Amino acid sequence: MLPYPAWLNAGDNAWQLTAATLVGLMSIPGLVVLYGGVVQKKWAVNTMLMAFTGFCIVLFVWVFYGFNMSFGQPWHLGSGQFFSNMLGKPSPVLSANTEISQANIPLLSAGMPAFRFGQSSLIYFQFVFAAITPLLFLGSVLTRMSLKAWMVFVFIWSSLVYPVNAFLIWGGGYFAMNGAVDYSGGYVIHLAAGVTAFVAAAVVGPRIKGDRDATPNNMMMVALGAGLLWMGWNGFNGGDPYFAGADAGAAVLNTNLAAASAMFIWVMWDMLSPRKSASLIGAVNGMIVGLVGITPAAGFVNGYGALIIGVVGSSIVWVMMTYVGPKIPYVNRVDDALGVVWTHGLAGLIGGLMVGLVADPKMIEYLGVGSSSSFSVGGVFYGAGWKQFQHQAQAALWIIVFTAVMTFIILRVMKLFMSLRYTDQECLDGDIAIHGEQVTSDFIGEQSLVAPLAPQPKLGE
Numbered sequence: 001m002l003p004y005p006a007w008l009n010a011g012d013n014a015w016q017l018t019a020a021t022l023v024g025l026m027s028i029p030g031l032v033v034l035y036g037g038v039v040q041k042k043w044a045v046n047t048m049l050m051a052f053t054g055f056c057i058v059l060f061v062w063v064f065y066g067f068n069m070s071f072g073q074p075w076h077l078g079s080g081q082f083f084s085n086m087l088g089k090p091s092p093v094l095s096a097n098t099e100i101s102q103a104n105i106p107l108l109s110a111g112m113p114a115f116r117f118g119q120s121s122l123i124y125f126q127f128v129f130a131a132i133t134p135l136l137f138l139g140s141v142l143t144r145m146s147l148k149a150w151m152v153f154v155f156i157w158s159s160l161v162y163p164v165n166a167f168l169i170w171g172g173g174y175f176a177m178n179g180a181v182d183y184s185g186g187y188v189i190h191l192a193a194g195v196t197a198f199v200a201a202a203v204v205g206p207r208i209k210g211d212r213d214a215t216p217n218n219m220m221m222v223a224l225g226a227g228l229l230w231m232g233w234n235g236f237n238g239g240d241p242y243f244a245g246a247d248a249g250a251a252v253l254n255t256n257l258a259a260a261s262a263m264f265i266w267v268m269w270d271m272l273s274p275r276k277s278a279s280l281i282g283a284v285n286g287m288i289v290g291l292v293g294i295t296p297a298a299g300f301v302n303g304y305g306a307l308i309i310g311v312v313g314s315s316i317v318w319v320m321m322t323y324v325g326p327k328i329p330y331v332n333r334v335d336d337a338l339g340v341v342w343t344h345g346l347a348g349l350i351g352g353l354m355v356g357l358v359a360d361p362k363m364i365e366y367l368g369v370g371s372s373s374s375f376s377v378g379g380v381f382y383g384a385g386w387k388q389f390q391h392q393a394q395a396a397l398w399i400i401v402f403t404a405v406m407t408f409i410i411l412r413v414m415k416l417f418m419s420l421r422y423t424d425q426e427c428l429d430g431d432i433a434i435h436g437e438q439v440t441s442d443f444i445g446e447q448s449l450v451a452p453l454a455p456q457p458k459l460g461e
Helices: 010-038 041-071 119-138 147-160 162-169 186-204 219-238 246-272 280-294 303-327 340-358 387-417 424-429 431-435
Strands: none
Touching: 010 041, 010 119, 010 219, 041 119, 041 147, 041 162, 041 431, 119 147, 119 162, 119 186, 119 340, 147 162, 147 387, 162 186, 162 387, 186 280, 186 340, 186 387, 219 246, 219 280, 246 280, 246 303, 280 303, 280 340, 303 340, 340 387, 424 431
């Protein structure tokens, strides 16, 4: 008897499952506790529940049709290269034949080494990427979007928007065929999340005034969540070569270089600003910008490129959030609660475009054998010209326009049938009114103060 077929490599399979678990931990509990700590205490339960439910919904979408729409056989939706390679055919991936078969992405099979792990490992690895995307744009609509509307929105968005972007860039679709690259999701995940966050915040509307001026309720939870994000990102970027090889190690190192440089430069900018003081929230923003910025480039750049992406990305986003953004008409009226459009959208865009500038062709992802060439990417600074930058810009433009339009349509149609947000009174009361729970319990002797609670003030009182 044999433990597994000849095509399976235990090391590659173990690393793929480990990387997937690290990415999953970024969502649960990483973003759960980070969001739970950064909002007011009265919103912690609602915030954490929205993150958990979003994660669950994406898994159902993924296994019944989402995976094959993102990575399966092309679904020819029209004539021409674009529409013929825009989306995969929807079908479930729950049969035994699928789960224990060799992993395969049909349109990529001829251009990369054969996978050395099972299809179920690939399905789960890509699921945790699909799942974290809605949890990222959740940060823009916290403390007012209703749980019911959130669940419907995640279901529709994960069915109609994410698979298209994923197939076009990762599944071998049109942009992949034409040379655009996204190592681990700077475009498919972060740019799309940032665009969705901005549009959703605009359509759902702002928080009530008291919530907009609120401070985080638990900075220890913020720090814990941020730490889980940073360490989890080793799997986020290190797992995307699909092999436990040298490029995976380089991607992990570059990820940490970009995060450290971005966090440090953000702290420095805060200390040099008129405030003259650093903050943990600011440092976390800088860390996130660095992690997001390196994501589309992690295995395509060397260590110097990673440091440049961290410093440049953090500096640009810091200036936009601190000085420019608040002065841009309309933009300054959209209440993006956690600044997702900047820390994920803009940072992902910067990182993706910088692939076209600082990608090092000596950073080989897959080694050529015989007559086949090795695979790597070259940028302007390494004499490769502007072609790669153009490919990156074209893919970014698609992500921005398509995601914005689809998000707006989805939410406006939803608004015809249901309210997207809690009432002002529910927003005033928070978790107690909505869920009958609160994040911490206070005890006096043997009696819990969770229930009954003192009546909450009403609007106008």
